[in-house]
Amino acid sequence: MMVFITSCDLFCPPKSNNSVALDTIVDFSSVDTFPSFKECDAIIDKQEKMDCFRTTIHQKIGEELQQHPLAVKDSINEIVYVDVLINSEGIFSLDTIQASEKLKEELPELDSLLKASVEKLPKIYPANKRGIPVTTKYRLPIRIQLTE
Numbered sequence: 001m002m003v004f005i006t007s008c009d010l011f012c013p014p015k016s017n018n019s020v021a022l023d024t025i026v027d028f029s030s031v032d033t034f035p036s037f038k039e040c041d042a043i044i045d046k047q048e049k050m051d052c053f054r055t056t057i058h059q060k061i062g063e064e065l066q067q068h069p070l071a072v073k074d075s076i077n078e079i080v081y082v083d084v085l086i087n088s089e090g091i092f093s094l095d096t097i098q099a100s101e102k103l104k105e106e107l108p109e110l111d112s113l114l115k116a117s118v119e120k121l122p123k124i125y126p127a128n129k130r131g132i133p134v135t136t137k138y139r140l141p142i143r144i145q146l147t148e
Contacts, residue, residue: 031127064117088133091128094118096148
């Protein structure tokens with residue numbers, strides 16, 4: 001009777017708790033590797049790669065915008081915020097444009113020029129999170145500086 005009352009723990013060997021804890025907390029506000037143009041791909045440092053990406057995208061959009069002559073009545077010196085999406089295949093698309101009412105009045109064609117400039121950007125290497133290509137969104141400040 002005593003054998004039946006005692007716990008089975010005395011007779012069974014203890015189970016080892018070697019299970020691996022899975023990392024289930026994912027920070028969706030950052031990526032492991034930033035999107036990269038071909039000229040920035042050889043850079044290893046994360047911050048330098050991000051700086052190269054931002055410099056290159058500003059340069060390419062600026063070059064495209066300078067090809068279009070813009071005429072204004074009053075001088076303009078404002079910053080336009082352009083939200084750009086880069087999908088998991090590395091293709092750019094324009095999300096939103098945030099500009100002042102004065103700028104929209106003076107340059108009504110600016111939205112279409114920015115959209116065309118973003119669509120002409122070359123395909124790039126997308127951002128990665130845990131080794132998986134992901135869609136990212138970037139806010140690019142673009143200074144519009146025109147004189148009459």
